Amino acid sequence: MSQERWSAVDDWTAAMLGGDDAALAAAAEASARAELPAIAVTPNQGKLLHLIARIQGARTILEMGTLGGYSTIWLARALPPDGRLVTLELEPRYAEVARANLERAGVAELVQLRAGPALESLRALIAEKAGPFDLIFIDADKQGTPEYFSAALELSRAGTVIVTDNVVRAGAIVDADSGDERVEGMRRFHELLAGEPRASATTIQTVGGKGYDGFTLALVEGEP
Numbered sequence: 001m002s003q004e005r006w007s008a009v010d011d012w013t014a015a016m017l018g019g020d021d022a023a024l025a026a027a028a029e030a031s032a033r034a035e036l037p038a039i040a041v042t043p044n045q046g047k048l049l050h051l052i053a054r055i056q057g058a059r060t061i062l063e064m065g066t067l068g069g070y071s072t073i074w075l076a077r078a079l080p081p082d083g084r085l086v087t088l089e090l091e092p093r094y095a096e097v098a099r100a101n102l103e104r105a106g107v108a109e110l111v112q113l114r115a116g117p118a119l120e121s122l123r124a125l126i127a128e129k130a131g132p133f134d135l136i137f138i139d140a141d142k143q144g145t146p147e148y149f150s151a152a153l154e155l156s157r158a159g160t161v162i163v164t165d166n167v168v169r170a171g172a173i174v175d176a177d178s179g180d181e182r183v184e185g186m187r188r189f190h191e192l193l194a195g196e197p198r199a200s201a202t203t204i205q206t207v208g209g210k211g212y213d214g215f216t217l218a219l220v221e222g223e224p
């Protein structure tokens with residue numbers, strides 16, 4: 001099996017099942033034109049997030065790692081008209097591109113984009129008692145994931161779903177001596193989860209247009 005085949009299957013199934021549309025494609029194109037890194041979720045992954053939000057009946061969503069707002073649009077579209085999505089992005093230039101993309105996609109009114117380091121924004125959200133959120137998507141810098149998950153728990157309720165992306169890292173997650181801080185972040189994240197009685201979680205490996213990786217789905221069980 002090759003990357004070429006994984007990408008072909010992603011493209012074909014997305015075309016069959018509606019993985020993308022004009023507004024989402026425009027957001028991806030604008031992000032590419034602005035030379036943002038090509039690290040957004042794929043159309044199929046975006047639709048998975050959208051479906052999880054709808055299955056969850058999410059009215060409030062928190063996202064860490066906005067980039068150009070591609071996954072933000074997918075998630076915001078799952079919200080009811082009075083829903084609310086807070087998304088956190090470090091880079092002011094990316095945030096600017098995302099704001100334009102969210103506006104063009106017609107979801108800007110549902111979304112509050114906070115620029116700055118996610119950990120600072122998360123501390124502010126906790127201080128403001130902005131939670132609980134129904135769904136939380138962790139997709140910022142990978143080395144910070146354990147700290148983001150701990151903060152996410154503080155912004156959760158029993159029943160909150162927390163999705164964390166890029167946890168498998170082409171299988172490197174099982175390499176104890178990888179020396180890559182992103183891999184180490186995902187190993188620490190799993191160690192944290194293993195000892196966390198307030199969440200039940202599983203990690204699913206994936207292949208597709210973005211290679212071999214995976215995500216962790218966690219359900220918050222008790223009152224955090």
Ligand SMILES: C[S@@+](CC[C@H](N)C(=O)[O-])C[C@H]1O[C@@H](n2cnc3c(N)ncnc32)[C@H](O)[C@@H]1O
Nearest residue numbers: 040041065067070071089090117118139140141
């Ligand atoms: C994988 S990308 C997000 C992709 C986006 N969720 C999507 O699928 O369209 C990760 C993003 O996290 C941002 N980021 C990195 N470090 C961060 C930090 N400390 N706080 C907030 N955002 C950060 C990066 O600038 C980048 O835009």
